[in-house]
Amino acid sequence: MRYHLLIITLVGAIFLAACGNATSEPVAENTEPTSDTTAEAATAEPTELPAEEEVPTEDPTEAPTTEPTEEPTAEPVVEVRTFQIVPEETEASYDVQEQFLEQDLPVRAIGLTNVVEGEFQFTTGDELSGEVSRMTVDLSTLTSDSDRRDQAIRDRWLESNTYPLAEFVSTEVQNMPESYTEGEEVTFTLVGDMTIRDVTQPVTFEVRGTLEGDTVTGTATTFILMEDFGFEPPAIAGVLTVEDGVDITVNFTAVEVSDTQE
Template sequence: MLRTLPLWICVLLAGILGGCSVAASPTVTGVGAGSKSGTTGGADSSGQILAPLEQGDRLLDAPGSGLRLTLLAEGNEARYRAQEVLARLRVPNEAVGRTKDVSGAITLDSTGTVIPGQSKITVDLRQLASDERLRDRFVRTDVLQTGRFPNAEFVAREIRGIPWPAPATGDFSFQLSGDLTVHGVTRSVTWNGSGRIGGGHMNATATTSVNITDFGMAIPRVVTVLSLEDAITLELDVRAVTG
């Protein structure tokens, strides 16, 4: 969401897990479930031991328990990457806008199925910033119209790739599908991500691509930009705790 405009959004995550550091002992608890210690293995940059996922190493051992992942107040970031050609350079350039104002949660039931009513990620588009103030102002006021549509929201509806019951520690990849709303328009998107779980935390990063025009926005036409591609990439880095 961009080089001359992000769509960002998004939002997502949700069962996400990224390559951030995790806290102390590799023990995670599920909603209404007890905790279980994970096995040991390789260590991340902080020295935290995180093992590859193993069949016998499960986060949830109580029948009927689910899992809720709540984003932390800090450590999250949403980005858009847009391909443009600036008039002053006349060569391809990648515009990157980002915001750390990302909040929300993802909830899975006892079968590992997403509960949409409890799984929403919100991104404050008013805080998007790139390396060009003029671009940022134009994107916020003329493209995203953040005065009317301040947030981008992603409601998760399906997650694939994560073993269930969820593991206590390890690295894995996933796909998170759902509805992304930007500029008052909702479209179905799928995020492709990877992450790490351990110490009661899940860190993840995910990406998806969307077209600016699919969300009711026109491709910006300004004298400083010769061209801007309709397709943009959205990225999301999140840090979540279980509870």
């Protein structure tokens, strides 16, 4: 009995061993994808690439616009020009009214001289201005159409042999034109002091003048009373009387001089 049990046990062990060997061989793995896998791969949605991050860009800086600049207007050149009177081309005169008792109408007595010296300045630029630094006239050289009159003026009336010079010095220029073109005549008023026989009085000259190149020509006129300068009008009892009023005229020519010539 024990013998039969042993044989059965042995047979069973062999059987189990045979079964074990049969199942120990690996089954070849089917590496081909199944249709489900293929379909799944085909229908898989594409992976979205990450969106590119936008790099902020700066707005281009707008170049500042440059306003057109106006060119500065050239300033007029201011120039001070000095002129000296040319005696040979200048004449100073007096004009008075004489009344001879035997005549119904007065007579004009005119005395002339070209012994005149002086200088003046013009300032040119935006505006024209001027002044007479000085002007002197030798009264002792005045001559008229009567030697007798001339001698009486020198010795008794004007006493120009003792006080030969009349001098004018300007203090102010009035009524100058706002603009000036060379070659055009201008008119203005010259205010100053005149000295005759050591007596100084204010006098106003009305002036007309023309500047052409380096030469100025013109006329200056004024009116004075003899008594203002300390002398009586000439008179000869029963023969002659003279009105107390003198028209003075200076017709002048002056040329420009440089600083080294002054």
